[in-house]
Amino acid sequence: MDDAVLEKVIRRHLKNLPEDQELAPEASLKELGLDSMKAVELLFDLEDELGIALPDNAMTRETFATPASLKQVLLDAAAVS
Amino acid sequence: MTATMTTAADLSGRLDTVLPVLREQADAVDTAAAFPERSVAALRESGLMGLLVPTGYGGLGGDLRALVSVAGALAGECMSTAMIWAMHCQQVVALVQHGSPQLRERLLPRIAAGEVYVASVTSERGKGGHLFTAEAPLRRRGGRVLLERDAPIVTGGHHADGFLITMRDSESAGYNSVTLVYADRAELTVTPGDGSWNPMGMRGTHSGPVKLTGEVDESSIVGEPGAFRTVAVSGFVPVGHVAWAGCWIGGAQAALRSVLELVRSPAGRKQFDLDSELLRARLARARLDLDTMAALLAQVIRDIDQGGDPEDVPVQLRLNGLKVHTAERSLAVIDLLIEIVGLRFGYMRGTAMPLERLFRDLRSASLNYANDRLLQANGTLALLDRAVTLTY
Numbered sequence: 474m475d476d477a478v479l480e481k482v483i484r485r486h487l488k489n490l491p492e493d494q495e496l497a498p499e500a501s502l503k504e505l506g507l508d509s510m511k512a513v514e515l516l517f518d519l520e521d522e523l524g525i526a527l528p529d530n531a532m533t534r535e536t537f538a539t540p541a542s543l544k545q546v547l548l549d550a551a552a553v554s
Numbered sequence: 555m556t557a558t559m560t561t562a563a564d565l566s567g568r569l570d571t572v573l574p575v576l577r578e579q580a581d582a583v584d585t586a587a588a589f590p591e592r593s594v595a596a597l598r599e600s601g602l603m604g605l606l607v608p609t610g611y612g613g614l615g616g617d618l619r620a621l622v623s624v625a626g627a628l629a630g631e632c633m634s635t636a637m638i639w640a641m642h643c644q645q646v647v648a649l650v651q652h653g654s655p656q657l658r659e660r661l662l663p664r665i666a667a668g669e670v671y672v673a674s675v676t677s678e679r680g681k682g683g684h685l686f687t688a689e690a691p692l693r694r695r696g697g698r699v700l701l702e703r704d705a706p707i708v709t710g711g712h713h714a715d716g717f718l719i720t721m722r723d724s725e726s727a728g729y730n731s732v733t734l735v736y737a738d739r740a741e742l743t744v745t746p747g748d749g750s751w752n753p754m755g756m757r758g759t760h761s762g763p764v765k766l767t768g769e770v771d772e773s774s775i776v777g778e779p780g781a782f783r784t785v786a787v788s789g790f791v792p793v794g795h796v797a798w799a800g801c802w803i804g805g806a807q808a809a810l811r812s813v814l815e816l817v818r819s820p821a822g823r824k825q826f827d828l829d830s831e832l833l834r835a836r837l838a839r840a841r842l843d844l845d846t847m848a849a850l851l852a853q854v855i856r857d858i859d860q861g862g863d864p865e866d867v868p869v870q871l872r873l874n875g876l877k878v879h880t881a882e883r884s885l886a887v888i889d890l891l892i893e894i895v896g897l898r899f900g901y902m903r904g905t906a907m908p909l910e911r912l913f914r915d916l917r918s919a920s921l922n923y924a925n926d927r928l929l930q931a932n933g934t935l936a937l938l939d940r941a942v943t944l945t946y
Binding site for chain 2: 517520521524526
């Protein structure tokens with residue numbers, strides 16, 4: 474998985490993250506502006522850009538907690554599909 | 555109701571053997587308006603024909619929740635097969651609750667083994683579908699009961715192995731003195747009645763007319779003579795409404811699933827604008843209808859499980875209301891889903907998503923034991939409950 478693409482996609486949905494600020498792997502996505510409605514948009518965006526579909530049971534708060542947690546779930550999903 | 559002896563895993567294992575057959579057969583059955591023989595054969599094999607037969611007789615001892623979950627799963631593949639099965643289960647409940655010991659002994663193990671599919675004969679020329687009246691009288695002769703019955707609509711009438719038949723108790727009895735009688739196909743001469751079966755939907759139920767003549771042992775009378783109302787109110791009607799609701803909700807649920815699958819797929823997202831407020835509002839409505847139908851169904855199951863007076867006014871209002879509401883709203887859900895996916899996916903025959911067939915199938919739901927009649931009853935009952943007693 475291309476980390477740069479992943480970060481680019483995630484950043485689009487973080488309205489509280491200035492462009493020049495780093496996105497740390499353990500940063501709270503919620504604090505950076507990702508609410509549950511936005512998570513759906515992010516999900517679709519990830520599917521389009523990375524071609525990875527997440528199962529419905531991965532649509533949890535834990536999945537969308539941090540860039541690292543999200544990346545792990547995406548890797549798991551990619552391994553399955 | 556019997557305590558459940560079936561686990562969810564057991565049911566899902568049995569369904570795994572049945573659902574692919576229904577999926578494969580549904581379209582052909584609909585096109586030909588033919589009875590789903592292979593699907594029913596798979597149900598016989600699976601043990602699910604005996605879902606409500608107590609384990610002591612070799613059945614699965616399932617409860618109402620098991621009934622609903624199986625009905626819903628079947629309906630998601632073929633509404634006709636699901637309704638055939640649901641009505642069979644309704645007959646089984648009457649036999650379990652009110653069959654004589656001799657009848658239960660000789661019949662329930664055969665039902666559990668999948669040998670006997672039981673059809674319901676309640677319609678009659680002249681009186682239509684009214685459940686609590688009958689014209690054709692029973693005649694008794696030395697411990698034997700003779701019957702001769704002409705029924706305009708019998709689901710699966712040409713394929714059933716047994717029949718539960720409503721009859722006027724005797725030639726001198728009033729039309730509302732109704733007796734329920736079980737007859738094996740072997741005890742009857744079954745001839746096709748006048749008329750054919752070429753309906754808009756539910757085409758696989760093959761609910762054509764039949765004429766039945768024959769004689770059975772007196773032990774085949776189910777419940778007290780003339781007291782079909784008691785049999786009906788205590789199980790036959792509640793279980794029927796619950797099972798029908800389970801089928802209709804299951805059909806609408808499967809339809810919403812398939813639409814979500816479509817619009818969420820990578821190809822679908824190019825075609826459907828998921829940011830559309832209209833689309834989201836429509837999805838929300840469809841989901842809300844399913845949640846309210848399921849909630850009412852859950853309350854009716856609680857009402858039945860609590861074993862209170864089935865003629866309690868609020869309980870009756872909910873039971874009738876469940877049939878009316880799920881008939882209306884399941885069709886409304888399909889209608890809305892067709893609006894969402896449009897002509898190509900929603901209106902054409904032979905697509906992967908059978909919305910067109912479900913629409914035709916569910917159009918019959920309000921007519922099948924007519925909503926109009928139940929609303930008349932509920933209007934009267936509403937007047938009797940000035941306090942407007944609600945349960946939640």
